Amino acid sequence: MKKSNEPDRRVHTVTWSAGPGCHGGCGVFIDVKDGKLVKMEGDPDHPYNNGRLCPRALTIKDYIYHPDRLQNPLKRTGKRGENKWEKISWDEAYDLIEGRMEDIREKYGAESMLFIQGTGRNVGGWLLLLGYSYGSPNWLQGGLTGNSCFHPRLVCMRMTQGDYTVPDCSQFSQDRYEDPEFVLPECCMIWGQNPAKTCNDGFNANWIIDMMKRGTKTVVVDPVYTWIASKATIWLQLRPGTDGALALGLLNVIINEGIYDKEFVEKWTYGFDKLAERVQDYPPEKVSQITWVPKEKIIEAARLFAKSKPASIQWGVPVDLAPEGALVANSIIHLWTITGNIDIPGGMAIARMAYDVPPYPMSQEAIAEYYGDVMTPEQMAKRIGIDEYPVAKEFHWRAQADMVLEALLTDKPYPLKGAWIAGNNMLATSANPRKYYEALNRLDFIVVVDLFMNPTAVALADVVLPAATMAERDGIRAWWTPLNAMERSVEVAGCKPDEEICFELARRLNPNLKWKSLEDLFNDFLRPSGMNYEQLKEKGWVFPPKGHPTQPYRRHEKGLLRKDGKPGFNTPTGKVELYSTHFERWGYDPLPYYEEPHMSPYSTPELAKEYPLILTTGRRSVLYFHSEHRNIKPLRELEPDPVLEIHPDTASSLGIEDGDWVWVENAHGRCKRKAKYFHGIHPKVVQSSHGWWLPEKRAEDLFGLWEVNINQLIPDGTQAKCGFGGGQYKSLLCKVYRADEGIEGIYKRETL
Amino acid sequence: MEYGLYIDWEWCSGCHSCELACKQEHSLKTDEWGIRVVERLHRAKDGIVSEYIPIPTDLCNFCMTRVMEGKQPACVHHCMTKCMAFGPIEEMAKLAAKKKKTVVWGRTYPSRSELISGTSA
Numbered sequence: 001m002k003k004s005n006e007p008d009r010r011v012h013t014v015t016w017s018a019g020p021g022c023h024g025g026c027g028v029f030i031d032v033k034d035g036k037l038v039k040m041e042g043d044p045d046h047p048y049n050n051g052r053l054c055p056r057a058l059t060i061k062d063y064i065y066h067p068d069r070l071q072n073p074l075k076r077t078g079k080r081g082e083n084k085w086e087k088i089s090w091d092e093a094y095d096l097i098e099g100r101m102e103d104i105r106e107k108y109g110a111e112s113m114l115f116i117q118g119t120g121r122n123v124g125g126w127l128l129l130l131g132y133s134y135g136s137p138n139w140l141q142g143g144l145t146g147n148s149c150f151h152p153r154l155v156c157m158r159m160t161q162g163d164y165t166v167p168d169c170s171q172f173s174q175d176r177y178e179d180p181e182f183v184l185p186e187c188c189m190i191w192g193q194n195p196a197k198t199c200n201d202g203f204n205a206n207w208i209i210d211m212m213k214r215g216t217k218t219v220v221v222d223p224v225y226t227w228i229a230s231k232a233t234i235w236l237q238l239r240p241g242t243d244g245a246l247a248l249g250l251l252n253v254i255i256n257e258g259i260y261d262k263e264f265v266e267k268w269t270y271g272f273d274k275l276a277e278r279v280q281d282y283p284p285e286k287v288s289q290i291t292w293v294p295k296e297k298i299i300e301a302a303r304l305f306a307k308s309k310p311a312s313i314q315w316g317v318p319v320d321l322a323p324e325g326a327l328v329a330n331s332i333i334h335l336w337t338i339t340g341n342i343d344i345p346g347g348m349a350i351a352r353m354a355y356d357v358p359p360y361p362m363s364q365e366a367i368a369e370y371y372g373d374v375m376t377p378e379q380m381a382k383r384i385g386i387d388e389y390p391v392a393k394e395f396h397w398r399a400q401a402d403m404v405l406e407a408l409l410t411d412k413p414y415p416l417k418g419a420w421i422a423g424n425n426m427l428a429t430s431a432n433p434r435k436y437y438e439a440l441n442r443l444d445f446i447v448v449v450d451l452f453m454n455p456t457a458v459a460l461a462d463v464v465l466p467a468a469t470m471a472e473r474d475g476i477r478a479w480w481t482p483l484n485a486m487e488r489s490v491e492v493a494g495c496k497p498d499e500e501i502c503f504e505l506a507r508r509l510n511p512n513l514k515w516k517s518l519e520d521l522f523n524d525f526l527r528p529s530g531m532n533y534e535q536l537k538e539k540g541w542v543f544p545p546k547g548h549p550t551q552p553y554r555r556h557e558k559g560l561l562r563k564d565g566k567p568g569f570n571t572p573t574g575k576v577e578l579y580s581t582h583f584e585r586w587g588y589d590p591l592p593y594y595e596e597p598h599m600s601p602y603s604t605p606e607l608a609k610e611y612p613l614i615l616t617t618g619r620r621s622v623l624y625f626h627s628e629h630r631n632i633k634p635l636r637e638l639e640p641d642p643v644l645e646i647h648p649d650t651a652s653s654l655g656i657e658d659g660d661w662v663w664v665e666n667a668h669g670r671c672k673r674k675a676k677y678f679h680g681i682h683p684k685v686v687q688s689s690h691g692w693w694l695p696e697k698r699a700e701d702l703f704g705l706w707e708v709n710i711n712q713l714i715p716d717g718t719q720a721k722c723g724f725g726g727g728q729y730k731s732l733l734c735k736v737y738r739a740d741e742g743i744e745g746i747y748k749r750e751t752l
Numbered sequence: 753m754e755y756g757l758y759i760d761w762e763w764c765s766g767c768h769s770c771e772l773a774c775k776q777e778h779s780l781k782t783d784e785w786g787i788r789v790v791e792r793l794h795r796a797k798d799g800i801v802s803e804y805i806p807i808p809t810d811l812c813n814f815c816m817t818r819v820m821e822g823k824q825p826a827c828v829h830h831c832m833t834k835c836m837a838f839g840p841i842e843e844m845a846k847l848a849a850k851k852k853k854t855v856v857w858g859r860t861y862p863s864r865s866e867l868i869s870g871t872s873a
Binding site: 039040041042044050051052053054055058059061196197206209210213225226227228229230235237622623633634635637638679680750751752 | 834
């Protein structure tokens with residue numbers, strides 16, 4: 001007999017985007033009753049998560065059926081920022097947007113319209129479809145100085161080793177750790193990431209913890225004594241922003257002690273001698289002075305990593321955010337290269353999209369394959385940033401964020417007139433957000449696509465479109481492996497997936513669009529897998545067979561990496577380039593070097609007198625994804641306030657008690673935080689989470705944004721010389737002092 | 753039947769998934785929790801760090817409806833670091849005997865019918 005609370009049906013899909021919000025692809029079952037989601041549960045058989053789910057996924061019901069969820073397209077009626085809107089139908093919204101975008105294209109050219117995503121997820125690929133169909137090459141991750149989130153690491157991996165790599169945690173196999181071909185790494189270096197709190201970029205960070213439980217040793221590189229650092233074999237507590245020096249110091253020890261993989265270096269690398277010469281500038285003593293890491297620990301960590309085989313490195317966004325982030329990324333690539341860990345079981349597996357299926361393409365080649373006939377070379381040549389940055393021109397596929405900001409303010413190289421902003425609450429997340437506010441406000445037409453009203457939509461949007469969560473979407477997910485089908489389980493009246501919104505407008509703005517329907521597009525994207533969307537949906541997820549070029553291992557030996565089919569890597573020399581022939585060709589230093597943070601006790605000693613503490617922002621919370629989820633009550637209950645973590649000794653010396661409200665301030669701006677005593681941080685360093693706005697406050701006041709937005713302390717324009725890396729979110733200077741008052745009307749916890 | 757909820761708190765990362773899985777499973781209100789993650793300071797090798805341990809509350813009924821269907825309790829099923837297990841108390845006690853930093857929360861369940869009607873909590 002069927003019980004009254006039993007669901008009507010159970011749908012299998014994967015989490016990608018709104019809801020959990022992240023880059024992950026966890027397999028889930030969604031239980032539906034009377035057309036509504038009643039429960040989402042992890043699929044124990046899905047190799048990405050094996051049943052487990054994070055708090056954001058487990059509260060998806062609160063997210064989907066939140067009373068503040070946007071459920072109508074809105075047209076602005078008052079001034080920007082007044083929060084006055086008229087509800088319009090989707091047809092009216094499409095007509096209005098089509099008309100305005102046609103008008104902009106006719107008068108100023110398609111390139112004057114920006115297509116801005118946040119950290120991407122299941123939005124980026126659809127912005128590409130819309131932007132390119134319209135004729136604009138200016139698709140970007142807006143607000144992010146130096147494109148400093150994964151992209152410096154991505155372009156460096158392409159330039160240096162020809163392909164992307166990720167730590168092999170057995171994720172390329174359905175059998176996971178039991179797969180006989182897999183070898184557990186002896187050591188995994190966790191560089192600037194907290195796997196207990198955050199997953200990144202198609203990688204479930206809990207795999208690292210799985211491996212630690214199975215016996216993998218770890219070196220944790222983190223300024224903070226996190227829970228994972230307390231489990232590490234060796235913890236390297238570096239001064240924020242000095243990652244580049246540390247990497248060069250580790251290379252120095254490994255090279256000078258001769259504990260690198262000589263056979264691999266000889267056979268598969270280019271420029272080792274020049275790198276060996278360069279690292280002589282970074283002996284452990286000097287690196288210790290720069291990084292504050294004791295010399296002995298640097299040596300010990302270098303030895304542990306180099307003598308472990310296989311070994312891998314899991315890196316986080318602080319690599320990109322270090323000064324000259326691209327060079328830091330290259331130094332770390334060199335660490336796994338000279339120890340011979342590329343594409344071996346348990347090492348750094350070369351990662352390609354399963355079957356090369358491209359819903360979220362991450363190379364010029366993948367884009368050309370599907371959109372080559374859509375975008376003309378003349379339009380492509382207008383991509384902002386390619387004249388200044390050859391890396392952007394040759395190895396990247398988006399507009400360079402800092403150059404876009406310049407263009408917004410100076411009308412050079414040409415005036416910008418409109419923006420489509422999807423899933424990017426820019427006023428809460430960009431560096432120097434007030435400058436972005438001013439710059440974006442100059443645009444004639446702004447569409448914001450999101451799920452809730454937020455400061456960016458209120459302040460800037462002319463039209464707001466309500467997007468759908470992952471549970472409301474059909475689609476394909478291939479971010480590394482496996483290849484998954486997403487299946488819609490529920491609908492929320494009025495909301496639409498980005499796939500549908502972008503496809504409809506792409507069709508209207510480009511009558512020659514080759515795909516007749518979304519399903520037609522999915523099937524075309526799935527061509528390399530030999531399946532269509534319906535067949536993939538039947539299977540749920542698939543791995544390419546062993547031996548396929550998108551599956552490991554040792555593909556450089558088998559000639560599976562290069563277009564010419566020869567053994568080697570997909571680089572000009574066919575080898576991993578420790579000495580970059582690309583950088584040399586462009587006139588940059590071909591070898592990595594260390595650059596001090598823009599603001600630091602050493603680079604700006606005068607400033608440090610007034611602002612004596614080092615501030616590192618962007619501390620992750622498992623409860624929130626960047627600026628999302630502050631309105632999801634069960635999550636907010638667990639972390640109700642924006643906090644500043646401060647060493648108790650430092651706090652007491654400033655007369656600050658645990659739980660006091662404080663101002664965090666530097667020459668660029670200030671914001672409020674609640675002080676939290678935290679022993680695991682250097683007394684000269686303070687740390688804070690980011691992305692805060694207060695959904696419980698009035699929209700007309702931009703939800704209290706300027707009182708809590710820590711990015712006001714972050715300058716823009718600090719990008720690396722090559723345009724990739726260098727956003728100074730992690731190594732700032734500040735002072736901290738008691739605030740007279742807390743924050744009026746801030747969420748109050750209900751739980752005892 | 754005597755059951756136990758085993759927790760290896762060496763590996764509890766304080767991710768809160770158990771708390772929210774429980775809330776979803778049992779449709780609990782904002783201030784109701786069937787399990788709470790307790791944080792305390794611990795002096796580890798290189799300094800002071802937070803350590804975590806989940807403790808079931810009065811609202812926990814060991815998800816016996818799920819267990820009768822052959823599933824794990826919602827908290828165990830979703831635990832991010834897989835530091836929890838559930839089963840007959842003897843088996844859980846054996847697991848706990850083998851490893852440091854472990855605990856078994858135990859409970860006796862009266863009858864199957866009471867379990868299914870959900871009155872046993």
